[in-house]
Amino acid sequence: MVDALQTEIDKGSTSVGLYEQLGNDYFDWANALSSYHSDDTKAASDAAVYWSKALSAYDTYLASNQKDAVSVDRAIATYETGDSAGAISQLETFTSTVTDYPQAWYYLGYLYELKGDTANAKAAYQKVLDTDPDDTLGLKDTLTSEIASM
Numbered sequence: 001m002v003d004a005l006q007t008e009i010d011k012g013s014t015s016v017g018l019y020e021q022l023g024n025d026y027f028d029w030a031n032a033l034s035s036y037h038s039d040d041t042k043a044a045s046d047a048a049v050y051w052s053k054a055l056s057a058y059d060t061y062l063a064s065n066q067k068d069a070v071s072v073d074r075a076i077a078t079y080e081t082g083d084s085a086g087a088i089s090q091l092e093t094f095t096s097t098v099t100d101y102p103q104a105w106y107y108l109g110y111l112y113e114l115k116g117d118t119a120n121a122k123a124a125y126q127k128v129l130d131t132d133p134d135d136t137l138g139l140k141d142t143l144t145s146e147i148a149s150m
Contacts, residue, residue: 001025016064023057026050027073030080051080068094068101076107087111095127102132106139118150 005022008015030050033043058074061067071094079087091108098104109124125143132139 002029016061019057019061020065020067020070023054023061023070023073023077026054026057027077030054030077034080048081051077055081068098068104071098072101072104072107075104079111084111084115088115095124099127100131102128102137102139105131106137106143109143113146113150122147122150 002022002025005018005025008018009022027050030047033047033050054077055074058070058077061070062074072091075087075090075094078090088108088111091104091111095101095104095108105124105127109121109128112118112121112124125147128137128139128143
């Protein structure tokens with residue numbers, strides 16, 4: 001799929017949606033390599049390349065469009081390249097303007113938790129619960145327990 005998308009872009013397609021699709025494909029490849037081959041040095045190196053390519057595709061998309069999922073995926077890819085401070089900053093900026101997107105609050109809370117910032121992690125996880133009252137993400141029980149244990 002990546003080859004077909006890249007061919008369309010190389011042919012001069014003006015469909016910016018191709019960049020979102022391309023970013024998502026690179027994201028999926030990098031995630032698979034990172035998740036299933038974590039002890040393989042070559043796979044880790046390949047994953048880093050795909051994370052960078054995902055970032056580049058997302059940047060092109062976001063230069064002319066705004067989509068919540070793409071902004072959050074870009075922050076996740078930033079984290080996966082080793083820039084946790086950059087990812088947190090991106091999510092903080094995003095959630096300051098888009099306050100009702102629970103996925104962003106979840107990943108922000110997760111990154112705060114990894115950093116050891118318990119107070120901000122709890123607050124972000126609470127925002128997930130507040131912005132997803134119907135529990136469409138299926139995280140209510142997990143986050144309620146996580147908040148209580150912090």
